[in-house]
Amino acid sequence: MPDQSPNRRSFVSWLTTALFTLIGALLASPAVAYVTSALWKKRAADKGESDFSDAGPIADLAAGVWRLVTVEVVRKDGWETTRSSRSIWVRRPGEGSQDVIVLSPICPHLGCSTNL
Numbered sequence: 001m002p003d004q005s006p007n008r009r010s011f012v013s014w015l016t017t018a019l020f021t022l023i024g025a026l027l028a029s030p031a032v033a034y035v036t037s038a039l040w041k042k043r044a045a046d047k048g049e050s051d052f053s054d055a056g057p058i059a060d061l062a063a064g065v066w067r068l069v070t071v072e073v074v075r076k077d078g079w080e081t082t083r084s085s086r087s088i089w090v091r092r093p094g095e096g097s098q099d100v101i102v103l104s105p106i107c108p109h110l111g112c113s114t115n116l
Contacts, residue, residue, distance in 0.1 A: 053071040053072060053073055053074075053086075054071065055069045055071050055088065055090055055102070056069060058092060058098060058100060061090060061091070061092040061100070062092070063092050063093070063094050063095040063097070064091070064092070064093065064094070065091065066089050066090070066091045067089070067090050067091065068087055068088075068089060069087070069088055069089075069090050070085050070086070070087050070088075071085070071086055071087075071088060072084070072085055072086075073085075073086050086104070086106070087105060088102055088103065088104050088105070089102070089103040089104075089105075090102050090103075
């Protein structure tokens, strides 16, 4: 009949298994956090924030004339909130029209500022 009492060999085997389980869990936790992080993030619309910047009232725009307008862009990246001023070109196509054409001097490829 085999001896079922705890001994040094079974304790070291159990300790090794527990240690490798802990190391595996620690190594897997960033991958699990990365995969599930989108489930926990709140969208800007859910927090009452907007992706748009105010360029002023439409009534201030003359019909058919391009106007250079400076807007303040607020960007939140992690814990840091930065504010920067950007210039855009705005035009209302016709008198009484509520449509507005907006052109940005920011390159959509790399985000560089273009010369206008």
